[in-house]
Amino acid sequence: MSALSPGGPGNRFARRVYQVVRSIPEGRVTSYGAVAALVGSPRAARGVGAALNALPPDSDVPWWRVVNRNGEVTIPSELGLRALQRTLLAAEAVTFLPSGRIDLDRHAWSGPDGGWPDEGNGT
DNA sequence: AAGGTGACTGGCG
């Protein structure tokens, strides 16, 4: 059984990255460094990008919810992915600033714990 | 197995 089924990049790291990205709630975005930190390698921000780059088109991973630390889409526009990401994010009710960047103060996701800017007030 | 590339981040000027 088993066979582990690598299914491509199916390594340990990439596998974990996909899991984290799947944990990103709709209408929310995060940075590669944040995902890398959640998988246990805060310095592997590029590794996250590589993993997403190897991500299949039929995957259930919302890769479009992952952006750089500037809240800007930094993916190859040649493939049209850049426009696609913006479209998908817009469909998630994500707001873009006049500068062309995403308002991280409004959609920044800090992980499964929450870490939200307007919460934590315990009653 | 080894080398090169990159969907990144942080520090400086």
Add this chain to the structure above:
DNA sequence: TCGCCAGCCACCT
């Protein structure tokens, strides 16, 4: 605020 350089880690050939 923006642009450039160096460092790190993972993926691909």
